[in-house]
Amino acid sequence: MTKKESLKSPKKLIIFIGSPRKQSNSAQLAREAGRGARAAGAQVELVNLAQLNIRPCQACDRCRNLGPGSCFQRDDMQKLYPLLLQPAPFILSHPVYWFSINSQTKLFIDRWYALGTDEYACFKNKKVGIILTYAEADVFSSGGVNALHAYQDMFNYLGAEIKGLVYASAPDTGSVKANRQALKEAFELGKSLVS
Numbered sequence: 001m002t003k004k005e006s007l008k009s010p011k012k013l014i015i016f017i018g019s020p021r022k023q024s025n026s027a028q029l030a031r032e033a034g035r036g037a038r039a040a041g042a043q044v045e046l047v048n049l050a051q052l053n054i055r056p057c058q059a060c061d062r063c064r065n066l067g068p069g070s071c072f073q074r075d076d077m078q079k080l081y082p083l084l085l086q087p088a089p090f091i092l093s094h095p096v097y098w099f100s101i102n103s104q105t106k107l108f109i110d111r112w113y114a115l116g117t118d119e120y121a122c123f124k125n126k127k128v129g130i131i132l133t134y135a136e137a138d139v140f141s142s143g144g145v146n147a148l149h150a151y152q153d154m155f156n157y158l159g160a161e162i163k164g165l166v167y168a169s170a171p172d173t174g175s176v177k178a179n180r181q182a183l184k185e186a187f188e189l190g191k192s193l194v195s
Ligand SMILES: Cc1cc2nc3c(=O)[nH]c(=O)nc-3n(C[C@H](O)[C@H](O)[C@H](O)COP(=O)(O)O)c2cc1C
Pocket: 019, 020, 021, 023, 024, 025, 026, 027, 094, 095, 096, 097, 098, 099, 100, 133, 134, 135, 136, 137, 141, 142, 143, 169, 170, 171, 172, 173, 174
């Protein structure tokens, strides 16, 4: 990036948190990623999906006759489409529910359908990070691996690049705070996404 370009567009990282919990493990790792990005001189925007009104995609295809990010449903996705249309990298950080992506996050992802009117141009070459927490001992027994497979297929289809994955077993509320390795990995992920 040239000096002129960096003045025009400051570095930014957007982090979407999918947990509804107050002492959330995945939110703790998300904040750590935010710290890493800030340490690299970036602005960070944290979005808590569980606090927003995001309705399911109605598969009506009305968006197909409109511009990218135009959905007939008037809910909080109207605030989130502009974020996704920005060139900034983003992180999806959420717990594993029922061996896969949790519903708060999946509702959000389904609504990306309204970004497909220009072949999902906003995702092309975009850098993405994934953070998962789960209660079981590892990424296989927890089903975290199913979420990761879905993300591999999804971002391959969208033309985005998964720059890093952080996943950790955190069976109790807030227990990820004791996992120094995961906290460090999350910090480094945030940093690398804006570097
Ligand atoms: C509805 C529900 C489903 C869950 N399903 C799984 C699961 O399939 N595998 C797993 O290892 N943990 C599962 N968990 C445990 C959470 O993934 C785990 O506690 C995680 O660390 C919570 O993250 P959070 O504090 O960010 O919400 C489930 C929890 C809930 C509430």
